[in-house]
Amino acid sequence: MTTDGGKSQSVVEAKGLGLTFKTADGDVVALSDVNLEIKRGEFVSFIGPSGCGKTTFLRVIADLEQPTSGSITVNGTSPADARLNRSYGYVFQAPALFPWRSIENNVALPLEIMGYGDADRRARIKKALELVNLEGFEKKFPWQLSGGMQQRASIARALAFDADLLLMDEPFGALDEIVRDHLNSELLKLWAATQKTIAFVTHSIPEAVYLSTKIVVMSPRPGRVTDIIESTLPAERPLEIRETPEFLAIAHRVRDGLRAGHSYEE
Amino acid sequence: MTALQRVLAAFASGFALLALIFDFASTEGAPLPVWEFPLVGVFLVLGVLSLVRFRVKISYWVDGVLAAIGAVGLVLALETLQQAEPGYWFALVASWLFAWLFAERLALAIARDEVPDAVGVLIPAIFGVAILVAWEAITRGGNVPKVLLPSPSGIWETLIGNIPRIAADFQQTFLKAVLAGYALGCGAGFLVAIAVDRSPFLKRGLLPLGNFISALPLIGIAPIMVMWFGFDWPSKAAVVVIMTFFPMLVNTVAGLNAAGHMERDLMRTYASGYWSTLFKLRLPAAAPFIFNALKINSTLALIGAIVAEFFGTPIVGMGFRISSEIGKLNVEMVWAEIAVAALAGSVFYWVVALIERAVTFWHPSVRGGRA
Numbered sequence: 001m002t003t004d005g006g007k008s009q010s011v012v013e014a015k016g017l018g019l020t021f022k023t024a025d026g027d028v029v030a031l032s033d034v035n036l037e038i039k040r041g042e043f044v045s046f047i048g049p050s051g052c053g054k055t056t057f058l059r060v061i062a063d064l065e066q067p068t069s070g071s072i073t074v075n076g077t078s079p080a081d082a083r084l085n086r087s088y089g090y091v092f093q094a095p096a097l098f099p100w101r102s103i104e105n106n107v108a109l110p111l112e113i114m115g116y117g118d119a120d121r122r123a124r125i126k127k128a129l130e131l132v133n134l135e136g137f138e139k140k141f142p143w144q145l146s147g148g149m150q151q152r153a154s155i156a157r158a159l160a161f162d163a164d165l166l167l168m169d170e171p172f173g174a175l176d177e178i179v180r181d182h183l184n185s186e187l188l189k190l191w192a193a194t195q196k197t198i199a200f201v202t203h204s205i206p207e208a209v210y211l212s213t214k215i216v217v218m219s220p221r222p223g224r225v226t227d228i229i230e231s232t233l234p235a236e237r238p239l240e241i242r243e244t245p246e247f248l249a250i251a252h253r254v255r256d257g258l259r260a261g262h263s264y265e266e
Numbered sequence: 267m268t269a270l271q272r273v274l275a276a277f278a279s280g281f282a283l284l285a286l287i288f289d290f291a292s293t294e295g296a297p298l299p300v301w302e303f304p305l306v307g308v309f310l311v312l313g314v315l316s317l318v319r320f321r322v323k324i325s326y327w328v329d330g331v332l333a334a335i336g337a338v339g340l341v342l343a344l345e346t347l348q349q350a351e352p353g354y355w356f357a358l359v360a361s362w363l364f365a366w367l368f369a370e371r372l373a374l375a376i377a378r379d380e381v382p383d384a385v386g387v388l389i390p391a392i393f394g395v396a397i398l399v400a401w402e403a404i405t406r407g408g409n410v411p412k413v414l415l416p417s418p419s420g421i422w423e424t425l426i427g428n429i430p431r432i433a434a435d436f437q438q439t440f441l442k443a444v445l446a447g448y449a450l451g452c453g454a455g456f457l458v459a460i461a462v463d464r465s466p467f468l469k470r471g472l473l474p475l476g477n478f479i480s481a482l483p484l485i486g487i488a489p490i491m492v493m494w495f496g497f498d499w500p501s502k503a504a505v506v507v508i509m510t511f512f513p514m515l516v517n518t519v520a521g522l523n524a525a526g527h528m529e530r531d532l533m534r535t536y537a538s539g540y541w542s543t544l545f546k547l548r549l550p551a552a553a554p555f556i557f558n559a560l561k562i563n564s565t566l567a568l569i570g571a572i573v574a575e576f577f578g579t580p581i582v583g584m585g586f587r588i589s590s591e592i593g594k595l596n597v598e599m600v601w602a603e604i605a606v607a608a609l610a611g612s613v614f615y616w617v618v619a620l621i622e623r624a625v626t627f628w629h630p631s632v633r634g635g636r637a
Binding site: 084090096099112 | 526529532535538546547629630633
């Protein structure tokens with residue numbers, strides 16, 4: 001892998017990836033024959049009903065699950081090496097902030113573990129909290145903030161260290177629609193400002209279409225990719241773009257892909 | 267006035283009236299009328315007159331002062347009377363009821379913000395004083411044998427009169443055996459818990475062993491520890507170690523599993539090592555469990571050390587004093603030691619609880635929020 005930062009460089013490459021969970025009730029096929037490439041700087045959404053393996057795929061990238069067949073590389077290495085190289089930041093469904101740490105100390109957590117120096121740490125905390133608009137809340141504790149602010153703090157925590165890849169697992173799933181819209185448009189700005197590669201799991205069609213440069217439609221039992229849609233929307237996306245015919249056309253195609261996955265099952 | 271207040275007021279005045287009618291007390295068979303005790307007399311007459319409250323509003327402070335005059339008068343009366351008669355007991359009940367009425371009305375006034383909240387400490391204080399007054403009156407006025415129940419004043423006098431001896435006992439039992447045993451037992455339980463958590467092999471072996479040791483009867487191991495570690499305090503500390511080890515072990519093992527899956531995954535995405543995850547995530551998450559064990563053990567340790575002294579000890583120590591003084595039927599000394607032990611145990615617990623509040627300030631049970 002070269003580090004020229006070219007747009008064509010592939011960050012995640014999965015070939016024939018499969019994952020089967022062994023349970024007491026027998027085998028559950030979570031992923032089957034997934035072929036996918038995520039290129040540097042892309043914003044890729046994974047959408048599908050629950051049980052389609054979208055979260056599992058994200059966890060395989062993060063080396064939190066082990067695939068049982070096929071191959072996957074992250075930054076040209078195995079997911080395990082990518083994890084040990086701290087080459088991605090992961091944002092979970094819940095903020096998962098430590099209640100005994102203030103917001104700034106929560107953001108400092110990965111920096112402490114990865115051994116960043118004191119002055120560097122302080123500068124990075126400041127920058128990360130600015131990116132998510134949480135200046136002035138450094139000394140607060142997580143339980144003193146709203147759900148949306150907590151999730152923003154957890155994004156700041158994933159941005160604080162030098163990882164070019166951001167993995168987000170339904171980060172706004174538990175938030176109400178208005179907060180969600182706001183955070184979505186902020187996330188796009190943040191993506192433009194940081195030039196990171198983002199893999200984003202969601203079950204909301206508008207969210208996926210609004211955010212992504214590429215939408216991966218998945219279907220359950222067994223979890224597999226049914227469609228990959230390259231977005232034709234411009235990079236600059238105000239919230240109103242969601243009423244344009246272009247947006248609705250993509251949303252329609254996503255919906256068709258999801259329906260196809262379902263009819264296959266029934 | 268609430269219904270409860272009306273009932274309390276009526277009964278309080280009613281008992282005051284009864285106390286004026288019945289024989290009050292006697293000495294060597296000769297009756298002692300109530301006007302021999304002016305303070306009690308004033309209390310009873312004013313108590314009956316307080317019935318005007320059903321026509322005119324009376325401040326709750328009047329009830330408080332009435333109860334106080336009655337209590338002081340009744341306790342002072344114990345100096346001269348030999349045997350309390352029905353009138354005395356009615357007066358005691360009346361004084362208790364006035365105190366209750368006062369507490370009831372004061373609580374209501376605090377709820378209505380008529381007086382500052384700080385005055386609220388009066389209410390538990392009234393309860394404590396009322397118990398002591400009733401105890402004093404019943405034991406002395408009723409001539410209860412000291413062996414059954416000595417009076418608070420008798421216990422207090424014994425305590426004050428034997429300060430050097432009790433201080434030596436306290437030092438021997440609490441400052442040496444309890445604190446040393448507590449620190450060693452809790453420390454060992456904590457370290458073994460971390461080892462057990464690290465290794466499934468140790469978990470299978472050590473947890474049943476810890477369980478087994480904790481099931482051993484205290485009175486069985488105490489004499490054995492005396493054989494092993496000698497008569498002085500180390501054998502008592504050893505008993506305390508055995509008693510405090512297991513609660514700490516079990517609680518810490520449970521606490522180390524308290525961190526959520528998501529938080530553990532998070533640490534894994536940072537490629538965080540075992541120790542880093544232990545210190546930054548799992549031990550802070552285990553803190554509420556660990557403090558639970560520390561609080562349980564703070565009282566267990568004292569019990570263990572005192573009981574262990576029943577089985578061979580130098581002639582000092584709270585347990586030794588209790589067992590030897592009960593043999594001499596010197597019950598007041600036993601109660602004095604019990605009072606010191608109860609106070610020391612409460613303060614110990616309170617200090618641990620205070621540290622807990624400072625350390626686990628973030629926990630919903632401490633900050634009073636939801637999870």
